Amino acid sequence: MRFIFKTRYEQDIELFQHGGQVFWYGLLMAVLLVAPLFVSAYVLTQLSQACIYAIVALGLMLLAGFTGQLSLGHAAFMAVGAYTQGVLVTAGVPFFVGIAAAALFAAVVGIIVGLPALRVKGLYLGIATLAFGTIIEEIIARAEHVTGGNAGLMVPPVSLFGWRFADGPSFYYLCLAFALAATLIVINLLRSPTGRAFVAIRDSEISAQSMGVNLAFYKTLSFAISAAFAGVAGALYAHNIRFLSPDQFTVVQSIELVMMVVIGGLGSVHGAIYGAAFLIALPQVINAAKPMLPTFLAEATGLQPTVFGAVLILVVLFEPLGIYGAWLKTRAYFDLFPFYRKGMFRRQKAFQKSDRLK
Amino acid sequence: MSAPFFQADSIAVQFGGLKAVDGVSFTVDKGEVFTIIGPNGAGKTTVFNIISRIYNPTAGRVMLEGVEITKLPAHRVAGLGIARTFQNIELFEHATVLQNLLIGAHVHRTTTPLAEALFLPSVKRAEVALREKVEEVIDLLDLAVHRDAMVAGLPYGARKVVELGRALCTRPKLLLLDEPSSGLNVEETEDMAFWIEDITRDLGITVVMVEHDMTLVSRVSDRVMAMNQGRVLAMGSPSEVQHHPAVVEAYIGTPAAAEAVAERAAS
Numbered sequence: 215m216r217f218i219f220k221t222r223y224e225q226d227i228e229l230f231q232h233g234g235q236v237f238w239y240g241l242l243m244a245v246l247l248v249a250p251l252f253v254s255a256y257v258l259t260q261l262s263q264a265c266i267y268a269i270v271a272l273g274l275m276l277l278a279g280f281t282g283q284l285s286l287g288h289a290a291f292m293a294v295g296a297y298t299q300g301v302l303v304t305a306g307v308p309f310f311v312g313i314a315a316a317a318l319f320a321a322v323v324g325i326i327v328g329l330p331a332l333r334v335k336g337l338y339l340g341i342a343t344l345a346f347g348t349i350i351e352e353i354i355a356r357a358e359h360v361t362g363g364n365a366g367l368m369v370p371p372v373s374l375f376g377w378r379f380a381d382g383p384s385f386y387y388l389c390l391a392f393a394l395a396a397t398l399i400v401i402n403l404l405r406s407p408t409g410r411a412f413v414a415i416r417d418s419e420i421s422a423q424s425m426g427v428n429l430a431f432y433k434t435l436s437f438a439i440s441a442a443f444a445g446v447a448g449a450l451y452a453h454n455i456r457f458l459s460p461d462q463f464t465v466v467q468s469i470e471l472v473m474m475v476v477i478g479g480l481g482s483v484h485g486a487i488y489g490a491a492f493l494i495a496l497p498q499v500i501n502a503a504k505p506m507l508p509t510f511l512a513e514a515t516g517l518q519p520t521v522f523g524a525v526l527i528l529v530v531l532f533e534p535l536g537i538y539g540a541w542l543k544t545r546a547y548f549d550l551f552p553f554y555r556k557g558m559f560r561r562q563k564a565f566q567k568s569d570r571l572k
Numbered sequence: 573m574s575a576p577f578f579q580a581d582s583i584a585v586q587f588g589g590l591k592a593v594d595g596v597s598f599t600v601d602k603g604e605v606f607t608i609i610g611p612n613g614a615g616k617t618t619v620f621n622i623i624s625r626i627y628n629p630t631a632g633r634v635m636l637e638g639v640e641i642t643k644l645p646a647h648r649v650a651g652l653g654i655a656r657t658f659q660n661i662e663l664f665e666h667a668t669v670l671q672n673l674l675i676g677a678h679v680h681r682t683t684t685p686l687a688e689a690l691f692l693p694s695v696k697r698a699e700v701a702l703r704e705k706v707e708e709v710i711d712l713l714d715l716a717v718h719r720d721a722m723v724a725g726l727p728y729g730a731r732k733v734v735e736l737g738r739a740l741c742t743r744p745k746l747l748l749l750d751e752p753s754s755g756l757n758v759e760e761t762e763d764m765a766f767w768i769e770d771i772t773r774d775l776g777i778t779v780v781m782v783e784h785d786m787t788l789v790s791r792v793s794d795r796v797m798a799m800n801q802g803r804v805l806a807m808g809s810p811s812e813v814q815h816h817p818a819v820v821e822a823y824i825g826t827p828a829a830a831e832a833v834a835e836r837a838a839s
Contacts, residue, residue, distance in 0.1 A: 223703040226670070227696065399689045406688035406695055407674075407681035407702075410667075414675045417664035424624050424662075425742060426650030426679035435685060481666060 216549075227405050246390060250383035258382040259454065264494040265389035266450045269396045271474050271486035271493075273443025276400055278472065279480040280409065281436040282416030283331050284340040287347030289467035290327075291441040293354055293460070294320045295448025297361050300369040300458050309372050316449040317442040323350065324441020331433045347468050355460040366459035369452045389450055396443055400483055403439075412436055473522060477529050479536030488537040496521065575638035577602040577778060578746055583622055583632035584802075592618045594802035595632070600746070605772055605779045607789050609813070610799035611822055616782040617659055619799075620748050623780075624656050625649050636746065651679045653745035657735045657752065659782075665724045669715060669734050672723055673706045676741030680705070706741055713737045713767065729760045736767065740775075747771065749781035753788050761788060768792045786814065798822070 218225070218232055230236045250258055270292060277283050295316035302312040330342035354361050361367055372385060403409040411432045414422035423429055452458055470493065478489025497518055504512040511517070533539050547554040576599040585593045593615040600606045608616045621627045623634055625646040633642040636652055644652075655676075664672050680702065683695045710716055713733050718726060723734060732755065739747055752768065753761040765788050771777050772792075783789050789796060789810055796813040798805040806816035813819055824830075 223700050223707070224696070226703065227699050398691075402689050402691040402695075403685070406683060406691070406699060407678055408685045408688050410671055410675045411678060413667050413671065414664050414678070417666055418662045420626065421658060421662035421664070422675070423646045424626075424650060424656055425675055425738065426647050427675070428645075428647045 229401065250386055255382050258386050260494055260498070262382075262386045262389040262450075262454055264490055265386070265393040266447045266454060267474065267490035267493055268393045268487050269447035269450070270444050270471055271478065271490040272393075272396045272400045272483070273440040273447070274471055274475050275478075275480075275483065275486040275489075276403070276412065276443075277436050277440035278475055279482070279485065280404065280416060281412040281433065283328075283433060283436060284336060284472070285327075285343045285437075285440070286340045286465070286468050286472060287327055287343035287350070288440075288444050288471045289463040289465070290347035290350035291320045291324055291444035292448035292451060292467075293350060293458075293463035294323050294441075295445030296369075296452040296458050296463070297354060297367065297448075298445070299449035300367050300452045301360060303370055303453075304367075309374050313446060313449045316445045318445075320445025320448065321438040321442040324437045324444075325434055327441070328434050328437025331437060332430050344465060344468070347465060351460050351463055351465075354463070361458075361460075364460060366457055369456050369458060371456065372453045385453065389454070392446060392450060396446070397483065397487070400486075404483070408432070408435070470522070473526050477525060477536050479538030480534075482535070482538045484541070485536050485538040488541075492537065496525075575635065576600070577637060578780070579635045580619070580623070581633050581635065583619070583629045583634060585618060585622055585627050586630045591802050593622065593629075596799070596802070596804055597632075598797055598804070598807065600778060600780055602778055603772060603776060604794040605768065605781070605792050607793040607796045607810075608780070608782045608799060609784070609786075609789060609796060609819075610805070613801070614799040614822075615802040616799055617750055618802075620656060620750055620780075620782065623649075623748060624654065650742050650744075653743075654748065655739035655742040655744035655746075656748035657732075657739050657750055659750040659754065661728075661731050661735055663723045663731055663735055663738070666722065668720050668722055669718045669726070669737075670706070670710075670720060672734055672738050673709060673715075673741045674702065676709075676738035677702050677706055677743075679742055705743075709737045709740045712740070712770070728755050729757070732756060732760070732764075733767075736764075740771070740777075744777060746778045746780065749779060749783075751782055751784065753783060753785045761785060764788070765791055786810075790814070 216232060216234065220226065225231070230239070246261075249261060253261070270288060274285065274288055277285055298316040298319045299312045302315055303309065307315070327343055327346040331339050334342060355364055357363070358365070372388065403412075411422065411427045414425065414427050415429060415432055415436075419429060455462070474489035474493045475486060476489075477492055478487070479485025500518055500521060529536055535542070578600040580596060580598050582595045582597045583593060584591065584595050596615070596619060598606070608619065610616050618627065622629045623641075625641065625644060625648075629642060633640050635641065636654060639652065641649060641652060641654075664675060667675075682698045687695050710719060713736065715730075715733060715737055718730055718734070723731060726734065732752070736749070736752065739749075749768070752764050756764060768779060768781075769792060772779055779792075781793075793810050795808065796810045797807045798813050798816065798819045800818075800822040805818040805822060806813045808816075
């Protein structure tokens with residue numbers, strides 16, 4: 215077990231609290247950097263996809279996990295980013311200008327979609343965002359002369375300064391860089407007044423307001439940042455898949471994104487990353503398991519959504535803090551061995567339950 | 573005549589047919605402890621909610637240092653120097669004590685979200701400065717033991733103190749305390765009384781509080797206002813108000829009514 219002796223206030227706001235963190239995150243970074251040398255092209259594409267989903271998850275975590283605003287329209291923000299990038303890059307606009315436009319445009323849409331959040335909460339907000347998401351999906355399908363409608367839109371590979379980022383490793387590094395930047399932005403916000411204002415809104419709007427937090431401004435800001443992240447991820451997604459059609463960004467997609475942050479662990483940055491990794495890894499695991507299953511199960515349609523749903527139910531019932539919560543408990547078990555008790559986390563859980571009844 | 577430090581001028585609020593507060597006026601001088609007492613449902617907390625702009629008054633106005641605050645949005649009130657606590661503790665449950673106090677200091681932030689996203693050196697300096705101020709409050713209220721604990725896991729008494737601390741972190745001129753001693757044991761109430769005295773004498777903060785514990789009220793208050801059914805019954809020193817016939821009647825009824833009850837019980 216590690217005890218940190220703090221002697222300066224700076225220690226509370228530093229990125230790494232102790233040497234152990236530097237070592238483990240450094241190791242993770244090193245593994246991610248050398249990964250292209252050891253894995254197949256297919257796995258590398260999946261890793262790029264995981265980075266892309268991590269960006270969406272970070273944005274959604276900021277909104278749902280830290281500001282407490284439910285959004286069932288995040289696939290639509292991804293769509294806005296993806297199509298903006300697709301259309302602009304096809305028209306010859308440089309990659310970074312396109313991605314900036316994708317982020318900006320998604321943020322503007324996010325602000326509009328976030329307007330109901332100023333009046334409604336919880337499930338009602340979810341339904342309002344769901345409706346907006348459907349509207350955006352429909353607009354994309356109808357605006358055929360720009361988006362290609364249901365026939366789809368081909369997206370050229372990334373080219374930067376005349377250098378093509380088409381093949382696996384270079385595109386993977388690009389996605390990794392964006393995911394890393396997104397993580398840093400979220401962590402930075404969370405350790406400064408803006409992030410604390412978000413948390414304040416999540417936990418008690420009435421006292422946040424009494425402490426001088428402008429609810430309208432910060433809720434809108436949270437929606438804008440979250441949508442911009444989804445927009446950037448959408449733009450990278452467009453380059454990764456190279457083909458866009460409205461049915462890639464349906465309501466089901468949005469729900470999957472919410473499931474990702476819930477399973478990862480609401481209210482933690484780690485949770486966003488775990489959730490993204492889970493979302494990408496699960497279909498692979500299911501595919502790998504298929505040969506071992508009886509035929510009627512292996513060939514059943516909807517196997518993946520069923521497993522997803524089952525995992526979600528189990529997580530909500532037994533581990534409300536998701537994968538990250540499970541990890542914290544495992545770590546506490548080994549830290550405190552042999553003194554870990556089953557009820558150690560219970561007190562907090564009891565409070566959360568009473569919160570839910572409110 | 574100069575404007576009083578704080579003034580509520582015939583404020584009223586009505587929910588449907590119920591007049592929760594009905595033409596209440598009072599002034600508070602700088603540096604005093606002003607207490608509002610009254611039976612349940614008298615409208616004490618409603619007065620607080622009007623001052624902190626959670627409710628819109630149907631009539632009347634509220635002024636702080638000659639500036640009218642009745643038209644301002646709720647989040648601007650803290651910036652003008654009015655902080656409050658809540659009767660049923662409204663803390664940020666899933667954040668640490670330190671984070672709660674830092675949110676209290678929100679009005680003193682100097683950085684923009686963009687600079688914060690990049691965590692520029694200026695943001696780091698501002699953060700450290702903010703934390704130094706917050707640590708002063710932690711020292712004052714002896715909160716160092718709970719500093720990094722989640723609020724959700726804290727006992728009731730400690731939460732009450734954290735809420736007081738959070739209000740102090742806004743560096744207010746006027747502090748509204750809604751039942752600071754409710755749910756506290758004798759020792760914790762004693763501590764609370766010391767802190768209220770410290771806050772007024774050492775930090776020069778004016779305190780308006782709603783309180784039921786008359787021992788605490790008599791000990792710390794300079795003036796007391798008694799309310800019942802949305803109206804002011806009496807105002808004056810703690811002992812004057814406590815012995816005012818209208819106040820006695822509101823709490824325990826008239827001698828005639830008591831006799832009537834006794835007679836009915838006897839027959």
